[in-house]
Amino acid sequence: MKYDPFILPFITGMAFVLMVVFGKWIHWFRGLPASDKRLFLKGLFSRKFIYASREVVSESLLHRKVFRANFWLGYMHMSLAFGWFLLIVAGNLETRWYSHGTMNPPWYPIFFEFFVHDLKELPYRKFFVFAMDFLLLFVLSGLFIAMYKRYSSSIVGMKRTTRQNTIDKLALTSLWMVFPLRLLAESFNAGLFDTGGFLTNTLGHYLARFLPLEVLRYPAWLAYSIALGTFFVSMPFTRYMHILTEVFLIFLRRFGIREKQEHSSFTEVELNACSRCGLCIDQCQLSSDLGIHNIQPAYFLRDLRDKVPDQFKTDTCLICGRCNASCPVGIENTAIRLNERSRNQVFSENSYGYIDRQEVKPGKVAFFAGCMGHLNPSATRAMLALFDKAGVEVSFIDEEGSICCGRPLKLSGNFRAAEVLVSKNRELIRESGAGILVTTCPICYKMFKDDYRLDIPVLHHSEYLLKLVAEKKLETYFSPETVVFHDPCDLGRGSGIYDQPRRLIARSYSLVEAGNERRYSLCCGGSLGMADLPAEKRKDITRATLASLTVNQPDIIATACPLCKKTFAGQSEVRVADLAELLLESVNHRPVAQIKADTGKKKYPAVLLTATEQNFNGTS
Template identity: 25%
Template sequence: MAAGIVSPTLVFIPELELIILYVTSFSAAIFVLYWWYRSYRCLGISITAILDYIRKNWKAMISQALSYGAFHKKTAKNAYAGVMHLLIFYGMLILFISTSLIALSHDILKPLFHFGILTGTFYLNFEVWANTGGLMLIAGLCMALYRRLAKKIKLESVFDDYILISGLIILSIEGFFLGALKIALFRNGFDIYRYIEWYLSYIFPAGMNVNTAIQVYRELWLVHILTAFALVIYLPFSKFSHIALSWTNVAIKKFHPRGQLSTPFLLSEALETGNIDFTVGAKEVANLSTPMKIDSLACTNCGRCERACPAVLSGSDLDPRLVVQNVKAVVYNGKVEMVPGILSENAAWACTTCQACVEECPVLIDPHSFVIEARRNLVMENKISKEAGQYFNNLTNTQNPYGNSPSDRDALLKFGPKYDSSKEVLYWAGCMGAFDPRGKKIAETVMGLLTKAGVNFGILGSEEKCNGETARRMGEEGRFQELVLQNIDTFKKYNVKKIITACPHCYNTFKNEYPKFGLQVEVVHHSEFLAKLVDDGKLKVRKTDETVTLHDPCYLGRVNGEYDNTRFIVSSFGNLKEMEKSRQNSMCCGAGGGNYWYKVKSQDSISHLRMQQALDTKATKLAVACPFCNAMMDDASRSMDAQNKIEIKDISELISDNLEN
């Protein structure tokens, strides 16, 4: 080996320029780190609190930062954008590590300890990686540029986006040309490991003047360094801030069940202690909780939430991306009213709480929680529509949304026995099951199947009260908790151990919200219970050649991660044809978050969009598992004149229709 394989040093760069490099890189690093710290300091979080948090949570922080950050657990969900981001991310990471190794070897180890680490095989590997990193970065950036220019998806593009993408492309190309020029000057055989730069080096003429080449190299090097630091200084002011802020957010995120909203106060405690001096909801941005403010800082304006939001798709003026972005813009000052400063009153009520935005966000922001806080304040200020007021009134007076007499619930006792302590499971029919004609039929069917399978169940009849799900999501925490306390008393009175619910909303509320108020029972949705009965052979279903499509209810699927029971039931008798949007990407029917009970202004109706998706499958039956989805889809099929094309059936009715005996 003649010259030995070593990394070429910056031999042509004069000392003055190297000093400039050291000073700028050091100050840029300090600047960015200070800005990072200041981002949280300005929210009132002290350095001791930050350190204390890290000390207590470092394990979770590392694992979350790795899975959601480094491994793109959610970013990679969308194929194109996921690949694009992975290329940029890993390209930059590889280049960052490479540059750090060069700095370590050339600027620290060599001058101080007179040895370098970038030698031999390690160096050759290093160069292959560095060239690959540069290639990945350029490829990812080109994908990003194309995505914005081609405008195939709804994506807000501002000047900032183009500066960043083109700045980084220029930076990477500069880097490649610098390497190529150096190869052209020395041309060692082992330089071929720098496989991009090697071929690129042939564009420089073989017999070029060495002094001119060195002069070009120096100038290009200076430009490269200045471009790099310009981008670093620009980081805090641009979308690139997400490198720090979004990564922080995914690392410190405290997970809770998706179906559980925050509890601003405990009614039982307030009544007992008489201490009621707390604020509920957010009148201004300043009233939002600190985790929510940190959430807003993490938003990169990527628009995934917006493209998934049914309220956006239906043309209402709610846009989860804008909600979070608007909060982010004023998060430090905070003196902006949530309504109308962040979102309009109509937008606040347009959210169906379907949590498609929550599912989509790659950096674990919960956009729908901002809407809930805005609603809570609107309710406290009595700014509610007539329909919403009627809803709350009915809940208070009759403990059901319809305002029907509570004793009317006893009508269901014709189909199932009254619950007592000898019963094993409680069938919770819900308000739709008790009062909605279609819901009643489903409740009858479920009870029929339970009886047939010999399940020892009972119902509460008029002792059942709305569980408050919708009131909570409409921001009326007090009415929600009143109902919670009343229902828990009833469960305790009968020593209820297991509940089957007819409605995914009831299911979610008992499963995820009631435990906070002291309920500890097993809760299943009827789809799960019936699937088990079919699986165990207690209900025998015959196979047909029907093509059935399936609508995932948000509060069974996306919110509680249950997709398989409904699919098992459909497949047990028919051929399942999935809709384009299914499972965690399923689209809301438009009823959630109270939207069943009032109207908001929008161009289209969410249910019509969803119905069209069902019709597109050409299936003859649409299986649903939620009485609200059922009602919405039924209504949509009527107004779209699609009743002859597709039949809407609850999962329990489909079992019942196809029973063997």
């Protein structure tokens, strides 16, 4: 016999969740733009399908990225996901072997030991009973860590875990009950019929000494079925919807589908793929440095999914990208947040009529200093001196004053206004006739790379200067001073440039490590992504970042962003300098403060001469 009424909760729950999940998948696919649908269908019959399938295994089952964050956290997730998956696979193989290859109803492998009390005819019996017990123990070990994590998250390297709402707690409780109840049910069976392995047989025979197993066996299997059914029914309404949504998201992303400049069905997929694992909470400096613990993506995305967006959560973000770097699912948190900000923006066609028509002189290299490069011109001056020494023909695009690149407007969600500035700057760059665009500002760099659609290469000055040194157009000298490099948010996490600045520094200085660097580098605190953050709060973030940068007591803090330099300079007891300044010192074999004697002020554009001598000396 392969049926008993106790399986109905399981069957009901499984049918419900499959119906809802496949319904959502169809709804999300139908909501994609026609271009994205074509990408998806094309991806199904390309190598991208293989890559996506491989990523499903490595991330949805093995949780490779979570392992990277913390071994025990990765083990916890992997044992529950991969362990349960292997239990399902092994259970299906076991019942197939027992039934000599005949088809079985879907619940049969789940409750096999309830229906079969004699396994003597099961081929490879010893292997299967051992494997099923071992896999159950594997899952239970991860479940123990998950339970302990709720009371002391430090065991998995986390300072905070996400707060659960009522329906999440119901799903979590039912999930936690599934495997202990399975252990009891199979142990009761093993104690009565000797059908278990090293785990269930041992526990079953022990319990048989003082418990009426014949009476308890059926209620245990019924409770197991109810726990499974409850978890499945609650899954679509809770964080656990990520289990099946993440798979769909991986395929969409691998096929080239991304977040657009407005919410779409792809946004819905990302919202449902968030597991609220909490890794973004510890990574957020608003949490670690300012004690703001309720605005991180785990909560921001939950509110959007529940159709109750919170403006405070939307606006309270540095847009530094640390949450994106830590997210094991790869959700585009920043893009979703900016799209949400854009819903409250008002655009006027006349807002930018004041911008004058500018003339640019031609040159082989177009140089864009940007707003921050003008407000803090020491790096700009150093770049102009280096261009001169290398014999580079430069077209200084914003020589007479800057038109903003548009990224601050984009960060506020004002996409249409940003496009006006993009259009004006794009025209100036094309008029220069340059074959390369170079900028000292990572904020501008990311905007040029992502939004300008230029037909020439865009290089950050760290890339371009390294190229000049490699081509021996600039000769450097080595200094005994130690330098630590700060990865600006938009240059490192935002654009993937980590090695070039370090290679440039290593040409002339001894490079030391920071406490947090590369993907996990800290924001300087001067972020343009949260304009209303009070100055004192910014200083708290800056001080924490400086503490990380100076952990190895460097002589100089090097950065590749004029905004970062300006932010650090007001708080740091250690000298702060831009890469261009350090390279110029190396080329001249003396401090940048002495270089003005060689060049004279007349070589610099008038707009840069309004800066104080203190600025020129590299202290702001």
